Amino acid sequence: MPDKPRKPWLAGVLTLVTRGLGHLYAGYPVRGLILFGIEQFLVFAFAVAASIYTPDRYLLVLLVIISLAFNVLCIVDAVDMARTHKDHYETARYNRWFAYVGYVLVLSAGVSTVLSGAIKSYLIQAYHIPAASMEDTLLIGDHILVDQRTAAREPKRGDLVVFAYPEDPSKEFVKRVVAVEGDTVEIRDKVLLVNGSSVPEPYVVHNEPTMIPATENPRDNLAPVIVPAGSYFTMGDNRDRSYDSRFWGFVPSENVKGTVRSIYWSWDRTARAVRWDRIGMKVL
Structure with missing residues (x-):
C-alpha cells in the first residue's frame, strides 16, 4: 500500500x-x-x-x-x-x-x-410555533418539545396537544384539549362550559371586544355539543383569534401526535432577539 x-x-x-x-x-x-x-x-x-x-x-x-x-x-x-x-x-x-x-x-x-x-x-418531536392562536401560552417563534409516547397521545382536559388537522392531515395544529369523549361543551358569551359548569381558564385571552351571536358563527356562542367516543374538543388560548373545534369539529384520537411539554428555544422575530426567559419553560 x-x-x-x-x-x-x-x-x-x-x-x-x-x-x-x-x-x-x-x-x-x-x-x-x-x-x-x-x-x-x-x-x-x-x-x-x-x-x-x-x-x-x-x-x-x-x-x-x-x-x-x-x-x-x-x-x-x-x-x-x-x-x-x-x-x-x-x-x-x-x-x-x-x-x-x-x-x-x-x-x-x-x-x-x-x-x-x-x-x-x-418518543419526542420538536415543533415550531408559526401562528398566534395559542398566545400568550405559546408565542410565535417558540420551539416546543412534544412527548409522543403512547400515554401522551391520550391527553386529559387542559393538555396542549399537537394533532393532524382533521380536514387536511398534512397540516399540524397545536391547541388545548378542553373536553374529552362524553363531555358536553357549550360556550355562552365567550365563557366555556363543560358538562354545565364554567371552566377556570387563567391562560385564556380575549383580544376582541365584540360579541358575535351564534347565528353568525360559533366563536363566542356555541350551542351544547357532546364529544363523541374517541374524540377531543380543542381550542386555542387566544380565543378570539383561533380556528379550532368551534368551527370544524372534533379531533379524532388517532390524529393526536403528542402532548406539549416545554419550550426549548424562542426567537422574537420582530425584536430579532432570543427570549431567554422562555427557554426551558414548562408548558401548562
Missing part, C-alpha cells in the same frame, strides 16, 4: 461530518465505530430523558454541555490518532474515497436517520 501520511486537521474535519469518519481516515476504524455507537446511544438516552422528564432549562443546558463535550472529545481524539501517522502511514483498503462515502451513507444517512425517525415517531 502507498505511504500517505495522515493530516491531523483533516481527521478533525471528517469527524465533524460523521463521528468516526476521522478515525477511519486515521487508521482506527474500530475506535471510530465505537464512538459512533456511543453518540447514537447518547441521542437515544437524551430523547428518553426529554420524554420522561419535562425538560427545564437546567436539563437542556446539561444535555447541550454533554453533547458539545462529547463532540470535542471525538475531534481531539481523531486529531491525536492522525498525529501518530503524520509522518508515515501505509493506507489500508478502507482508505478509499468510496469507503468514506459508504461509511457516511450507511451510518450517518442510514443508522442515524432510522434512529431519528424512531425517536420522532415514538
